[in-house]
Amino acid sequence: MNTKAFSSPTKKLTGLLLTIAASALISLPVLAQNYYSAAIFNPRRNSTSRSVDGTIAGEFDVAIKYYQNFQTFAEAVNKAGLMKQFRSSDNDKVEYTVFVPTDAAFAALPEATRKELFKPENKDKLLKLLNYHIVPGSVSNEEVAEGRVETVSGDQIKINLDATEDKITLNESSTIESSQRAKNGVIILVDQVLMPEEL
Known part of the structure; x- marks a missing residue:
């Protein structure tokens, strides 16, 4: 029997399988990033919401x-008069993505900075x-991949996604905790x- 006739296709098949396996390993972090960012920036509807009208406001x-x-x-x-802006929309289209610092995040600011921001004369x-x-709108996977998203203020936020730690950071310091x-x-x-740099 001529074993060479069988060994060559076998080697090719083995090589092909190894290439596919290697490609899969390389692509896994990318798939994880896409899945994680999609889950955070475009979460499913939460039926346990306690909001009366379901809007951000x-x-x-x-x-x-x-x-x-x-x-x-x-x-x-509420103080800045943005509640009306977040109250709208009778349809299900995503109109805003809002990065909301926790109370602990505000408490971590220098006290003088925090007090200054909330003075009536500093409303601007x-x-x-x-x-x-x-x-404005939803954060797309393309924007996550590019690592930048533009805000209503006209300034950009830098996005960094670490797939190995399942963590998204903004401006290299603020970590996303959850979304709804x-x-x-x-x-x-x-x-x-x-x-923002101006502040």
């Missing part, structure tokens, strides 16, 4: 009354800060306040 209204983890940001939105500064946390969908957008909790 409704979530903020509830936060002020009941939630303990992002009351400060919710109150800031507070609005600038809040707009830096708001992205509202009727007209997505609320994403972060562990640090994002500060």
